[in-house]
Amino acid sequence: MQYHIMIKNLSKSYGSKGTAKTALSDVTLNIPQGEIFCIMGSSGSGKSTLLKILGGMEKPTSGTVYINGANMADYGQQDYDRHRQMTVGYVFQDFNLLEGLTLKENIILPLTLQKLSETEIQQKYADTLRCVDVGYCENNYPEQSSGGEQQRAAICRAIIKSPKLILADEPTGSLDHVNAKAILSTFMDIKERMQTTIVLVTHDAAVASYCDTVVFIENGRVCDILRKEETAQPFYERIVTVSSKVRGVI
Numbered sequence: 001m002q003y004h005i006m007i008k009n010l011s012k013s014y015g016s017k018g019t020a021k022t023a024l025s026d027v028t029l030n031i032p033q034g035e036i037f038c039i040m041g042s043s044g045s046g047k048s049t050l051l052k053i054l055g056g057m058e059k060p061t062s063g064t065v066y067i068n069g070a071n072m073a074d075y076g077q078q079d080y081d082r083h084r085q086m087t088v089g090y091v092f093q094d095f096n097l098l099e100g101l102t103l104k105e106n107i108i109l110p111l112t113l114q115k116l117s118e119t120e121i122q123q124k125y126a127d128t129l130r131c132v133d134v135g136y137c138e139n140n141y142p143e144q145s146s147g148g149e150q151q152r153a154a155i156c157r158a159i160i161k162s163p164k165l166i167l168a169d170e171p172t173g174s175l176d177h178v179n180a181k182a183i184l185s186t187f188m189d190i191k192e193r194m195q196t197t198i199v200l201v202t203h204d205a206a207v208a209s210y211c212d213t214v215v216f217i218e219n220g221r222v223c224d225i226l227r228k229e230e231t232a233q234p235f236y237e238r239i240v241t242v243s244s245k246v247r248g249v250i
Contacts, residue, residue: 010063089158148179209236
């Protein structure tokens with residue numbers, strides 16, 4: 001199995017010595033290439049901190065992270081900038097769309113910042129719409145759009161630069177059941193079409209059941225890992241059982 005990301009003995013603390021708060025403690029994980037990998041845990045468990053480290057937005061206190069064989073500890077500032085701008089696409093719970101721009105303008109913004117030609121931008125935009133169709137509402141502003149439309153636009157913005165890695169932090173947290181299911185189906189389609197690795201953070205077992213692997217993190221530590229070997233419903237039931245055990249419910 002080819003691993004896109006290899007994490008070894010990763011720890012992250014905030015604050016000064018003596019009063020430091022540990023967010024992650026001795027985390028070791030291997031994330032396969034081209035799968036949807038779920039990080040599941042309660043609020044404050046450390047899952048979002050791990051996502052920020054993978055995205056190059058924070059640096060670990062100790063441990064190593066390899067992405068496509070490159071050790072992030074060897075990154076200089078330019079390497080981090082390139083990683084954030086080119087390698088990774090981000091999807092957030094609250095969409096993070098700019099209110100003064102239409103959905104289309106939000107989607108093509110990363111390419112505009114890269115100073116690509118108008119022809120290149122329009123071609124990449126057309127290619128993106130073949131994966132996630134928001135063409136029917138592209139001229140709407142975020143406040144004129146539903147939550148599902150805004151999240152689809154946010155996903156388009158993430159994939160328009162053809163990233164090898166998508167980091168999604170609670171991507172269905174602001175959506176109803178119907179739109180959440182549609183967004184998860186979109187992620188599955190992107191994985192198949194683009195062979196993109198998607199690392200998704202959630203606390204929802206129903207969301208996790210769409211993923212290929214689910215890792216449980218509590219109090220900054222990896223507690224269990226499940227691989228999907230069945231259809232969504234039996235996998236969901238297995239996730240609920242393990243999640244309850246991890247949180248000490250049963």
